[in-house]
Amino acid sequence: MPEARIVVDLDVPGPTISKHLYGHFAEHLGRCIYGGFYVGEDSAIPNEGGIRLDVVEALRALEIPNLRWPGGCFADEYHWKDGIGPKADRPAMVNTHWGNVEENNHFGTHEFMALCELLGAAPYVNGNVGSGTVREMSEWVEYLTRDGDSPMVRQRKANGRDEPWKVPFWGIGNETWGCGGNMRAEAYADLARQYATYLKDHGDNKLYRIAAGASDDNLAWTEALLKAVSCLGCGRDPKNLFQAISFHYYTIAGSWEHKGSATSFDLDDYYRTLAKAQDVERVIRAHSALMDAYDPERKIGLVLDEWGTWWDVEPGTNPGFLYQQNAMRDALVASVHFDVFHRHSERLVMANIAQTVNVLQAMLLTDDEGGLVRTPTYHVFEMNKGHHDAAALPVHVVEGRTYDLDGTAMELVSASASVKDGRALVSLSNLDPSSGLDVVLDLRGASSWESSARLLTASKPQAYNTVADPDAVAPVPLTVEPEPRGLKVTLPPHSFATVSLVL
Structure with a gap:
């Protein structure tokens, strides 16, 4: 053999591997929220306030550190005030990005925060830049995190929550180069500065503001954001407007039009998939090197808040729901990514698998009869728990x-x-x-x-x-x-x- x-x-400990590199992502997409995390209070499936308890139990075993919500592309058409108050009074909307289905807004801010409390996970809220306003996002932060008295605090209390929540992570839009507004990098960089200015720290809640970054290795996008808060070779600290820059990286074996099957693939597909997974290291190195030039003290974090495999949907399922199986190959994609994350933990501070339940490279697959499956990828997360907040x-x-x-x-x-x-x-x-x-x-x-x-x-x-x-x-x-x-x-x-x- x-x-x-x-x-x-063993005697040369390096930078800390943040537990947040094992973060998760839940979007209003397919059956991730409805039928995945949330079944409603009248469901025969055991739940607490409509939140599915077998899903909570399975994810608590992973000690998931944070959960990103409500998107994804959905974030930039989501208006948070539609998702608070009595469920019967919440207006419906059409989810134009994912399946063109009607969203009843029964899972909103309070339900998400309850889910995070059940999971013991830090909330990562992604705000709406694409179709929202600065005021709308600023008021969401106030509603969630402010104590005392204010218009948003009074509204929150009227909806049954007296104490503010802790919300450490805040995303300033999502994929603003694409579904989040089809913006130019410089245009978004100006918006990121503006939005970040009005995302206030209320009381002792300190926001970690994450600017929406590049697709894959689009370094020009990352540089535009860096130029918005720093200058090349000037030796000064970056302006403390946003604390991190994100990017997204998906692993596929084929093309975007024909991604291939999650379970029916040959050896050539297998090798190409793992090679693409390994290439995330080149991409992280490229973004890190650029950030080191503008931010040599590494005050700004790098966040990979969408990653994972993306295959053709399972036959017979809604193509807009992105439901795919999860094989041993996917588990190896995850293990390779984590090895890379650990090596770059001095700059890479957070990562979020896409997505947690029933969508893309999920931890769990559920059905409406109460069935729940832990995927091979789930087991990689569980086996790697010992790396959380350990020294590389x-x-x-x-x-x-x-x-x-x-x-x-x-x-x-x-x-x-x-x-x-x-x-x-x-x-x-x-x-x-x-x-x-x-x-x-x-x-x-x-x-x-x-x-x-x-x-x-x-x-x-x-x-x-x-x-x-x-x-x-x-x-x-x-x-x-x-x-x-x-x-x-x-x-x-x-x-x-x-x-x-x-x-």
């Missing part, structure tokens, strides 16, 4: 394996590690779809007196979970063997593993 050697420097460790794949993809050597071994509270966690991915791999962990700088490991794999990369077979892809224990240089584990083809060390 082929062998790989990975050096882990240097990891070097010194003897790995590659695959020749169109003349480019694609890495088949991915790894990262962290340390916290006397424990280290090493994440390992064998991306080879047909060959197992013996992995030697060359541990340096400290010794481990206890170790354990878990493995996620399946009979084939196309395998996925269903209500009838919920554990077709699920973690199992993995044997850890002592080795003169540290430890050894054997990874089957297309597999992900975590090794936990007590130092």
Whole structure:
């Protein structure tokens, strides 16, 4: 069996891997909100205030740190005052972006904040720039976070909430280069400055304002935002208007018109998918290098608030609902992304998988009869929990394996590690779809007196979970063997593993 050697420097802790790199995203899209998170108070499915409790339980096991809402493209046609007050009085709207369906606004601000409280997750509210106003967004912040007395506070209290909420994260629009307004970069940069000025910190609630950034590696968009708050080579601190800049990056094997199937794909599709997932590192490096030029002290964070696989919808489903299955291949896309995130945690401060329930690369798939499925991607998030707020460790794949993809050597071994509270966690991915791999962990700088490991794999990369077979892809224990240089584990083809060390 082929062998790989990975050096882990256990005594060289680096930047903190923010738990918010494991953030989530819930948009009014398909069955993410209605039928996913929210079933209504009259549903036979157990719920609290209409919020589906089996979904809450499953996500609490992931310790999800934050939840982004209400979009996505939907955010820039959402007017928050339509989603407060008695449900019977809330006006309906048409969701023109996703399926052209009617939205009854029964899940609004209070329901979202209740969901975050049930999950123990920090709210990330995305405001409307595309079709909204500065006043509308400013009043939403006031409604949510202000104490004492004011017009918005009185309205909130009349709707049953006396105390303000804590809302740490605020998005200033979404994809303003596209569905959020089809703006030019410089035009949006001016709007971001204007909106940020009126997104006030009320009391002790301090907003972390996130400017809507680029698609993929559109560095010109990022530079326009940087120029709006800083200058190249001037050596001054950036203006403290927005605290982060976002970008979006999706993984597909085909074209946007023909993305391919989530479960019916060949080896060529498989390799191209994982290569695209790995390319997120190039994109993060590019944005980071540009930001370092304008912001050398790294006062401004980089946020990847939409990422994940995007496939053709499942046959027979509404094409505007973006419902797709989730296979072992998707789990490896997630594991590769997290290894990259960990390596860039000094600049990358938040990431949000798209999306949490029933849409794109979801954690959970539900049905209206009460069925709930934890996807392979869910298990990667769960197995990686030990990296939350841990210190990244240097990891070097010194003897790995590659695959020749169109003349480019694609890495088949991915790894990262962290340390916290006397424990280290090493994440390992064998991306080879047909060959197992013996992995030697060359541990340096400290010794481990206890170790354990878990493995996620399946009979084939196309395998996925269903209500009838919920554990077709699920973690199992993995044997850890002592080795003169540290430890050894054997990874089957297309597999992900975590090794936990007590130092």
